[in-house]
Amino acid sequence: MKPVKPSIGGQAVIEGVMMRGPQYTAIAVRKGKDIVVKREENQSLQNRYPFLRLPVIRGVLALFEMLVIGISALSYSASIAEEEEYKLTPKDIAFSIIIAVGFAIALFIVLPTFLIRFFENNVKNPILLNLIEGIIRIIIFFLYIFSISIMKDIRRFFEYHGAEHMAVHCYENGDPLTVENAKKYKTLHPRCGTSFLLIVMIVSILLFSFLGWPGILLRILSRIILLPLxxxxxxELIRFTGRSDSKIAKIISAPGMWLQLLTTRKPDDSQIEVALEALKSVI
Structure with a gap:
């Protein structure tokens, strides 16, 4: 196992990086030659309700909290980078989450469930049908990632994504947090949101295969209900791969690492500097 250090993760934002550690969350945004940093103390429900730290349950809570924090961070970074005031109310955040989750359900659950109808006449085995549906879901996911990765604005966003990973690698390996040290590391990281989403696709194939092959409405409903599980x-799998050097962990993380070749780009020094400033603010 890797040396246990406080877990730090984050995400790219508009012209910057958000980092979240055990105690603080920080957003660093490039504004001309300056870097604007905002740091806030974490207010996780895990601190109030210890049962939310239990395996699996903590993952559901972490996903929800990262959605809320991520949307707020994007809004804040836009207000700094574009010099326009964006302030999201709790209603705005809730609406954004509903839209984001609704879009994901439509694209990755409803659409594959409809497309599998072209195979139902020739395939009768429920396990095989679930496997084909899962493969369709993964293909849609790959096409979506590829289509956005060729957009100019998104490419710059992915450069900050790469900077975030390089900074975290530097921290996890115990190096001084400098641009030169961070540049030694890859833009890929096993504990990444991209890898997490791909693992979600694979886990869903395995879990849904136990449900048989009910009617289309019941299939869609059952998949939505089981999303938190x-x-x-x-x-838990992405947490394991991020902490372990075992062969099993490397096998589990390999597909997600390959996919990060699309969702990360090599950043320049100024972008790495932004990521390091966010990281320093949470440690």
């Missing part, structure tokens, strides 16, 4: 199990 799928997310919780996937979180």
């Amino acid at each position: 799928v997310a919780g199990i996937s979180y």
